[in-house]
Each structure stands twice: as structure tokens, then as C-alpha cells.
Amino acid sequence: MSVNEQKRIVIKVGSGLLVSEEDLNVRYAFLFGLLEDIASLRAKGHEVVLVSSGAAAVGLKAMGVRPSEAGVADKQAAAACGQPLLMAAYKAVASEFDLSIAQVLLTSDDMENRRRFLNTKNTLDRLLDRGLLPIVNENDTVTTEEIRVGDNDRLAAKVAQMIQAQAFIMLTGVEGLYDRNPDDEDARFVEEVSDVSEYIEATKSKSALGSGGMLTKMMAANMAQNGGVETYIASGILERPVTSVLENERRYTRCTAHGDPASAWRVWLADRLNMAGSITLSKDGAKAVREGKIGVRAEDIQSVHGEWAKGDVLHVYDEDGEECARGLTNYSSNEVVLLAKRTGRAVEEVLGYHSNADVIDAGNLVILEEHHLPWAVPEEEATAIEV
Ligand SMILES: Nc1ncnc2c1ncn2[C@@H]1O[C@H](COP(=O)(O)OP(=O)(O)O)[C@@H](O)[C@H]1O
Numbered sequence: 001m002s003v004n005e006q007k008r009i010v011i012k013v014g015s016g017l018l019v020s021e022e023d024l025n026v027r028y029a030f031l032f033g034l035l036e037d038i039a040s041l042r043a044k045g046h047e048v049v050l051v052s053s054g055a056a057a058v059g060l061k062a063m064g065v066r067p068s069e070a071g072v073a074d075k076q077a078a079a080a081c082g083q084p085l086l087m088a089a090y091k092a093v094a095s096e097f098d099l100s101i102a103q104v105l106l107t108s109d110d111m112e113n114r115r116r117f118l119n120t121k122n123t124l125d126r127l128l129d130r131g132l133l134p135i136v137n138e139n140d141t142v143t144t145e146e147i148r149v150g151d152n153d154r155l156a157a158k159v160a161q162m163i164q165a166q167a168f169i170m171l172t173g174v175e176g177l178y179d180r181n182p183d184d185e186d187a188r189f190v191e192e193v194s195d196v197s198e199y200i201e202a203t204k205s206k207s208a209l210g211s212g213g214m215l216t217k218m219m220a221a222n223m224a225q226n227g228g229v230e231t232y233i234a235s236g237i238l239e240r241p242v243t244s245v246l247e248n249e250r251r252y253t254r255c256t257a258h259g260d261p262a263s264a265w266r267v268w269l270a271d272r273l274n275m276a277g278s279i280t281l282s283k284d285g286a287k288a289v290r291e292g293k294i295g296v297r298a299e300d301i302q303s304v305h306g307e308w309a310k311g312d313v314l315h316v317y318d319e320d321g322e323e324c325a326r327g328l329t330n331y332s333s334n335e336v337v338l339l340a341k342r343t344g345r346a347v348e349e350v351l352g353y354h355s356n357a358d359v360i361d362a363g364n365l366v367i368l369e370e371h372h373l374p375w376a377v378p379e380e381e382a383t384a385i386e387v
């Protein structure tokens with residue numbers, strides 16, 4: 001894809017680029033280079049959304065807490081303290097380039113609850129139409145474990161899917177992906193990735209300020225790939241950090257988009273940050289689901305994990321613990337247990353109301369292709385209800 005075709009671009013910048021590890025001050029030189037580059041992209045007709053980390057790191061300094069000693073509660077408080085400082089820095093530098101900025105703070109609910117997803121998408125579209133530069137961060141201060149993304153790599157990938165970006169660029173402190181920790185002198189640079197699952201083991205170590213390291217960049221790249229978005233991982237410590245990637249002037253890692261991007265609905269269903277629970281199917285049930293023949297039927301259910309409400313999205317596993325599909329359920333977890341225990345009876349007889357719907361209808365089920373990163377069976381398997 002040529003640079004001109006990449007109209008919508010999501011750029012994610014990590015804490016290590018924005019904030020100095022030594023004194024936790026904002027790196028103004030980096031901000032200057034980044035916003036100058038964004039202004040030049042905007043002048044050429046690109047629409048840019050920036051996803052920026054750094055609030056917690058800046059806030060920790062203001063609170064007098066060292067990053068190595070900070071727990072989750074400290075970081076949540078630090079984000080409240082640091083976010084306005086970060087935005088003040090962005091505003092000051094953006095005005096040098098006649099850019100108007102807009103702050104968008106999100107939680108995973110804003111991307112996974114269908115109504116909030118559409119609302120957030122409309123707001124971002126409107127900001128872009130009006131020529132603003134949306135600067136997105138997680139709303140760390142209010143998130144709880146259940147609605148926390150925890151890293152801006154995956155949050156940014158969700159934003160890229162949401163606004164149907166053509167390019168997703170993660171700027172970080174290294175030039176891209178290596179086949180092992182880059183501190184290892186035998187580490188080899190990886191220029192192109194199709195199957196990110198090959199690099200999950202190689203990306204488990206983290207840096208001092210970052211939240212997710214390269215591992216969450218791989219997960220994020222997988223989400224973007226599935227949504228048909230090309231992902232680039234590159235160093236931000238350079239002049240024109242984004243343009244130099246798009247114009248192929250330097251080294252970076254490119255994660256190719258999968259040939260046939262799924263529809264927005266299927267991407268929304270399949271690439272999620274949180275799942276409400278899971279269902280394990282019999283061998284034959286899982287086979288028929290994988291073949292796309294049927295939805296999830298009560299008679300094929302072997303066990304149910306977790307508690308959920310009608311309309312939640314679930315994992316579907318086979319009896320070997322391999323994830324075969326994800327889908328939106330028509331019944332609550334309690335109802336599914338009752339239906340699975342009393343198969344052969346009409347729904348009305350079991351639940352007291354009429355319904356012809358399967359537990360998950362085929363149209364609301366996404367069969368996982370090979371290129372989706374699967375999720376492991378949850379650890380709280382012990383709480384599973386066998387049916
Ligand atoms: N295989 C790998 N390839 C590249 N970087 C890796 C790898 N494994 C671990 N890392 C580490 O991941 C870091 C990038 O993640 P992180 O610091 O969280 O970035 P950011 O703050 O920009 O999101 C690199 O600085 C490097 O130390």
C-alpha cells in the first residue's frame with residue numbers, strides 16, 4: 001500500500017519515548033518531532049489518531065513515587081495527576097504547528113459494549129472530520145480489573161479497528177521486533193511478520209517504564225491484522241518518526257494485514273479484550289461448529305465457565321481445551337446451564353418463555369481462523385459447571 005492510500009493512521013507512542021527514565025520529565029524534543037511529523041501528514045490529507053501513554057510516569061514524579069515501587073493503585077492515582085500535565089505538554093507543542101488537540105479517555109467497555117463502541121467511533125469520526133487531533137489514553141483512574149486494558153498497545157489496536165485505519169504504527173524505544181530479547185547479542189531483527197504466534201515466547205521481557213513490552217505489541221498486531229490493518233513497529237527516536245516508516249526510509253517491523261479482512265461485526269465479536277465466560281462443547285458439537293454448519297446448541301454443551309448475561313460474548317472450546325469460536329449468546333449463564341441439563345425439552349418449558357434461538361446463533365459466531373491468537377482455557381476452570 002502506498003503512503004497516499006494510508007489515509008487513516010493510528011499512531012501509538014509508549015511511555016519510554018515520552019518520559020525520561022532518569023528524571024520522569026516529559027521529553028519535549030520527542031514531542032516536537034512527533035507533532036511536526038503529524039502536522040505534515042495532516043497537511044498531506046492523512047487523518048491521524050494518536051494513542052499516547054505516559055500519564056502514569058509523569059504523575060509518579062509529581063507524586064514522588066518511584067516507578068519500581070509503584071503498585072496498580074499508585075499508577076491509577078498517578079495517571080489522574082499526570083494526564084493533565086501530559087495534555088498540557090501536547091497542547092503547548094501542538095500549537096506551534098497549528099494543531100488543535102482533543103483528549104479521549106477510554107476503558108475497554110467503551111470498545112466492547114456495542115452501544116458505547118458505536119458512540120466512541122462516532123465521536124472519533126466527528127473529531128477527525130473537524131480536523132482535530134484526537135489524543136487517546138486509557139482512563140486508568142476509573143478502571144477496575146474487569147474493565148482495564150492495562151496496555152495502550154491493544155487499546156490502540158482496538159482504536160485502529162474501530163476507525164478502520166489503513167495503518168497502525170507503534171513507536172517505541174527499539175527499532176522493532178527481534179527474534180529474542182534485543183539485549184541478547186545474537187538477537188536477529190525481524191522485518192516482516194505474518195503469524196505473530198511464532199513470537200509470543202520471544203517477547204516476554206519488559207522495559208522499565210513500559211506496561212506490556214513487546215508481547216502486547218504482538219497481541220495488538222494480531223488484532224489489527226484480523227481487522228485488515230497493516231501494523232508497523234518502529235523506533236520513535238528519530239526525525240520524522242512516522243513519515244520515515246510510511247516512506248520506507250528505514251528499518252521497522254511490518255505485521256501484514258490478513259488478506260481478507262473480516263467484517264466490522266465479526267472483528268468486534270472475535271477480537272476482544274475481555275470475555276464474559278466460556279462454553280466447552282462435545283467432540284461432535286465442536287466439529288460441526290468448526291465446519292460452520294451450526295451455532296452452539298444446548299445438547300452439545302459439556303460444561304459452562306463463568307457468569308454472564310444475555311448478549312455477552314463467550315469463548316467456545318472443544319473438549320481438548322482448543323478454542324474453536326467466539327460468539328454472542330442469547331441466554332444468561334444460569335439459563336444455559338438449565339437448557340444444557342434438560343435437552344430435548346422446549347425452551348418455554350425450561351425457562352418459562354418462548355424462544356427458538358440456539359445458545360449462540362450461527363450468525364453471531366465467529367469460527368477462529370488459524371491467524372487468530374487463541375485464548376487459553378481460563379484458570380478458574382475449577383468453577384466450571386459440568387452439565
Ligand atoms: N523480542 C523482542 N523484540 C523487541 N523488543 C523486546 C523483545 N522482547 C522484549 N523486548 C522489550 O520490549 C520493549 C518495548 O516495550 P515497552 O518498553 O513496553 O514499549 P512502550 O513503552 O513503547 O510501549 C523493548 O524496549 C525491549 O526491551
Ligand SMILES: N[C@@H](CCC(=O)OP(=O)(O)O)C(=O)O
Binds near residue numbers: 015140212
Ligand atoms: N495508560 C498508561 C500507559 C499504559 C501503557 O501501555 O504504557 P506503554 O507500555 O508505555 O505504552 C499511562 O498513560 O501511563
